[in-house]
Amino acid sequence: MQKLLIITQTILLGIFLSVGAQAQAVKNPGVLVHAADDEATTLDPAQVEAGEGGETVILQVYDRLLEFGPSGPQLIPGLASTVPTIANGMISEDGMTYTFKIREGVVFHDGTDLTADDVKFSWDRIVEMDLPEGQAGVIADIVADTKVIDDYTFQVTLSGPSASFLNSTVVSMAASIVSQDAVMANGGVVAGEPNEYMAQNVAGTGPYKLKAWNRGENILLDINENYWGENAKLAARIEIGAEPDVRVLGLRAGNYDTIETDPSFVADIEGADGVTLHTGGLLLEPIHVGFNLNIPEGSLPKEDTIPTDFFHDPRIRQAFNYAFDYDAFLYGPLAGFGQFNPHYLPIGIFGHDADAPVYGAQDKAKAEALFREAGYWDKGFSVSVITEESNLFADAALVLKDSMEGLNPNFRINVLAVAEAVFDEAHAQNPIEYAMWVKNADPFADPHPYMSAYQHPDGEWGEVHGFANGYRNPEKVAELIDGASIELDVDKRAAMYSELQRLLFDDPMWLITAQEGVTMAYRSWVKGFQMNPLWPRPSLRFAYLDK
Amino acid sequence: MQIRDYIIRRLLVLPVLIIGTSIIVFALTRIGGSPIGIYLSHEMNPAEVQEMKERFHLDKPVPVQYFYWIKGVTQGDLGWSGVASAPVVDVFPKKFAATMELAIAAGIVAVSLGIALGTFAGARRNKLADHIIRVVSVSGASMPLFWFAILLLIIFWVWLGWFPIGRSDPNLFEAIPHPTGFYTIDALLAGNFAAFRDAVWHLIMPAVALGYGATAIIARMMRSSLIEELQEDYVDAAKAKGLAERVVLKKHARRNALIPTVTVIGLTFGFLLQGTVVAEIIFRWPGLGRWMASAVLRGDQATIMTYVMFTSILFLIVNLVVDIIYANLDRRVVLGE
Numbered sequence: 001m002q003k004l005l006i007i008t009q010t011i012l013l014g015i016f017l018s019v020g021a022q023a024q025a026v027k028n029p030g031v032l033v034h035a036a037d038d039e040a041t042t043l044d045p046a047q048v049e050a051g052e053g054g055e056t057v058i059l060q061v062y063d064r065l066l067e068f069g070p071s072g073p074q075l076i077p078g079l080a081s082t083v084p085t086i087a088n089g090m091i092s093e094d095g096m097t098y099t100f101k102i103r104e105g106v107v108f109h110d111g112t113d114l115t116a117d118d119v120k121f122s123w124d125r126i127v128e129m130d131l132p133e134g135q136a137g138v139i140a141d142i143v144a145d146t147k148v149i150d151d152y153t154f155q156v157t158l159s160g161p162s163a164s165f166l167n168s169t170v171v172s173m174a175a176s177i178v179s180q181d182a183v184m185a186n187g188g189v190v191a192g193e194p195n196e197y198m199a200q201n202v203a204g205t206g207p208y209k210l211k212a213w214n215r216g217e218n219i220l221l222d223i224n225e226n227y228w229g230e231n232a233k234l235a236a237r238i239e240i241g242a243e244p245d246v247r248v249l250g251l252r253a254g255n256y257d258t259i260e261t262d263p264s265f266v267a268d269i270e271g272a273d274g275v276t277l278h279t280g281g282l283l284l285e286p287i288h289v290g291f292n293l294n295i296p297e298g299s300l301p302k303e304d305t306i307p308t309d310f311f312h313d314p315r316i317r318q319a320f321n322y323a324f325d326y327d328a329f330l331y332g333p334l335a336g337f338g339q340f341n342p343h344y345l346p347i348g349i350f351g352h353d354a355d356a357p358v359y360g361a362q363d364k365a366k367a368e369a370l371f372r373e374a375g376y377w378d379k380g381f382s383v384s385v386i387t388e389e390s391n392l393f394a395d396a397a398l399v400l401k402d403s404m405e406g407l408n409p410n411f412r413i414n415v416l417a418v419a420e421a422v423f424d425e426a427h428a429q430n431p432i433e434y435a436m437w438v439k440n441a442d443p444f445a446d447p448h449p450y451m452s453a454y455q456h457p458d459g460e461w462g463e464v465h466g467f468a469n470g471y472r473n474p475e476k477v478a479e480l481i482d483g484a485s486i487e488l489d490v491d492k493r494a495a496m497y498s499e500l501q502r503l504l505f506d507d508p509m510w511l512i513t514a515q516e517g518v519t520m521a522y523r524s525w526v527k528g529f530q531m532n533p534l535w536p537r538p539s540l541r542f543a544y545l546d547k
Numbered sequence: 548m549q550i551r552d553y554i555i556r557r558l559l560v561l562p563v564l565i566i567g568t569s570i571i572v573f574a575l576t577r578i579g580g581s582p583i584g585i586y587l588s589h590e591m592n593p594a595e596v597q598e599m600k601e602r603f604h605l606d607k608p609v610p611v612q613y614f615y616w617i618k619g620v621t622q623g624d625l626g627w628s629g630v631a632s633a634p635v636v637d638v639f640p641k642k643f644a645a646t647m648e649l650a651i652a653a654g655i656v657a658v659s660l661g662i663a664l665g666t667f668a669g670a671r672r673n674k675l676a677d678h679i680i681r682v683v684s685v686s687g688a689s690m691p692l693f694w695f696a697i698l699l700l701i702i703f704w705v706w707l708g709w710f711p712i713g714r715s716d717p718n719l720f721e722a723i724p725h726p727t728g729f730y731t732i733d734a735l736l737a738g739n740f741a742a743f744r745d746a747v748w749h750l751i752m753p754a755v756a757l758g759y760g761a762t763a764i765i766a767r768m769m770r771s772s773l774i775e776e777l778q779e780d781y782v783d784a785a786k787a788k789g790l791a792e793r794v795v796l797k798k799h800a801r802r803n804a805l806i807p808t809v810t811v812i813g814l815t816f817g818f819l820l821q822g823t824v825v826a827e828i829i830f831r832w833p834g835l836g837r838w839m840a841s842a843v844l845r846g847d848q849a850t851i852m853t854y855v856m857f858t859s860i861l862f863l864i865v866n867l868v869v870d871i872i873y874a875n876l877d878r879r880v881v882l883g884e
Contacts, residue, residue: 421584
């Protein structure tokens with residue numbers, strides 16, 4: 001028995017000593033180990049979807065003509081040596097022509113030299129391929145013509161004046177510059193068909209080269225020693241597929257340097273030795289509840305009792321906005337990390353008016369008054385809301401259910417939490433066969449894509465949801481959005497967005513539950529930590545980091 | 548009927564059974580809805596969705612979809628895995644090898660430890676060692692795998708840093724060719740001892756977690772069989788002959804006690820394969836279980852179809868082999884009548 005005690009004591013002492021010892025040492029020296037949330041589906045800029053895991057890698061291995069700097073929305077030169085402005089003559093007076101001076105001496109990972117031909121080829125390629133999963137529209141919707149002036153000068157003519165071209169097109173991951181030689185030697189360009197080589201390999205100029213992609217395990221990135229700018233300090237390894245709890249444990253143990261997580265894990269990370277929690281700023285993807293004003297007759301789930309024109313009445317949409325328990329969502333699933341933003345410009349985006357009215361507090365009295373006016377308070381209703389299961393969107397749907405059913409027992413919200421694939425299929429319908437759904441917005445760097453996609457009566461969602469059926473003055477909304485998109489005077493443009501935010505408060509087309517706060521955790525030994533929400537998730541450029 | 552004729556007849560029927568199974572499985576997966584969702588993103592508009600349907604022939608009626616699928620299978624194309632973002636045919640062998648490697652390693656842990664502990668306890672019935680091993684066995688059989696796995700992970704990965712998670716050090720893994728897909732075997736074939744050590748090092752924690760439950764079952768079976776054997780007359784006779792206690796135990800009693808234990812060992816392999824799903828998720832092991840769990844949750848029908856067809860064909864073949872073995876072992880079995 002005594003022997004057993006001695007052995008046990010020795011083992012315990014060993015455990016404590018080794019725990020103490022490891023707290024000091026930097027693990028995995030020379031390599032940044034990032035634990036990612038999901039796997040990339042493709043590494044081809046012409047195929048990648050906005051916001052998916054492939055963009056994380058494309059940001060590191062490709063360059064664009066311009067880039068967002070380490071903090072905020074200011075643009076810095078990328079493969080273009082200068083940021084075009086009207087003042088420097090690289091934007092024409094009418095705002096239709098942009099000229100880019102291409103950096104000389106830049107070499108692709110395959111050893112070929114970068115010229116303006118590669119730039120034109122890259123932009124034309126995505127438009128010609130026009131893959132449904134890709135982002136061809138980022139270029140095709142705004143660019144009328146691309147032209148090579150000489151080996152190091154590239155010119156773009158727009159289809160109309162645009163105040164957002166540089167901020168939303170040029171910096172997009174889809175507009176990354178690829179090696180023409182590498183593409184043509186490996187499948188070339190075929191309209192409507194993905195390029196298998198490009199989906200799995202990299203032909204860029206970025207600070208990292210792809211070393212290996214072990215699917216479901218990791219992606220290994222080597223430092224590009226011939227990079228035209230400052231070389232990356234650490235090689236990088238993206239670990240794929242660890243469960244959220246395992247990522248947190250791995251970070252605490254020092255096995256991971258940076259992890260992707262969400263506010264629900266903050267309590268597990270706060271105060272941990274050697275771990276820094278970064279909570280500054282907000283993500284640019286407000287979580288919203290969609291109101292469908294274009295419901296096909298007979299398509300709703302049988303439990304739903306609402307008429308198909310239920311959301312045509314602005315009082316109903318306002319009442320939902322007043323009824324939602326914003327605090328329950330912010331201090332529950334978001335753990336306090338988030339804010340409320342006006343319709344529909346996230347905080348941090350140009351044109352956001354801090355003084356614009358915001359739905360950010362539950363007002364049951366106003367909600368009741370509006371439902372009474374609309375004639376639904378006494379007779380009640382039942383409506384279904386579809387969402388993905390087991391995530392923040394499902395949480396938002398449940399808060400909506402509690403809010404509405406707590407407001408009036410005659411109200412019934414059926415939360416249909418389904419698998420992501422099922423939700424995506426339902427969400428991609430036109431018209432959508434559900435009255436309400438929960439998701440987040442796509443992130444943009446300029447106000448126009450938000451307004452165009454989410455508010456314009458003829459925009460992407462305006463058309464699907466039938467906003468023209470519900471706006472009090474759809475022409476006015478359209479006029480302001482269209483006008484702001486081509487207004488090059490910064491102050492006038494900001495004033496137009498300010499007016500829109502006030503207009504849309506009174507005539508909401510969405511219920512915006514919150515703008516989620518940034519919650520990022522990393523080992524304290526990581527130096528030079530920079531995070532910009534305008535970069536694709538997890539909003540890190542590995543080349544800036546050291547340890 | 549001669550065995551040869553029987554085998555030929557069964558082999559001729561096999562393709563019919565496989566095609567029949569594939570029709571049933573295909574129809575069942577489609578009853579769950581169209582597989583298109585896995586290929587979509589929430590940004591896509593209806594026109595883009597239609598393009599994706601055309602790309603994967605999902606705009607066609609289900610029988611035509613089946614035709615495209617079976618045509619693809621005959622050309623070695625098992626479809627595109629939305630979860631793995633790669634052709635199923637590229638991913639499946641790697642994942643299968645990873646899972647088999649883990650299950651076999653767990654089996655080795657379970658069998659070696661189970662027999663050793665069972666023998667040790669059985670030979671020391673009602674002594675301290677027996678009590679301790681009984682506690683270990685009961686806890687192994689009753690502890691949920693996910694809980695034990697997380698416990699191991701916290702102690703040996705987070706606190707002590709002795710064992711890694713995942714399957715390999717990527718640099719070592721990349722340094723060798725992978726003809727078999729079994730990292731341990733590939734490392735040996737390449738003569739790369741560092742890679743072999745890395746493979747074993749990564750296997751230890753998930754194999755122990757997975758094998759512990761089976762260890763407990765085997766140890767308990769071994770103990771009780773051994774105790775029974777030790778009470779037999781031939782043991783007394785052996786002792787009376789003057790044989791040493793160790794020789795009686797190892798050469799006589801343990802040998803006989805192994806017979807029922809081996810039956811249990813066979814059954815536990817199925818238990819180990821089933822447990823790989825949990826172990827792979829917790830230890831980030833890139834195997835079939837984790838892949839399949841994601842495929843089911845996300846509706847990745849190409850992957851599910853391949854897995855179900857693979858296990859069905861395996862089952863058909865194993866059944867055939869078992870029938871033949873039975874006929875060989877016991878001539879009273881009449882084939883094909």
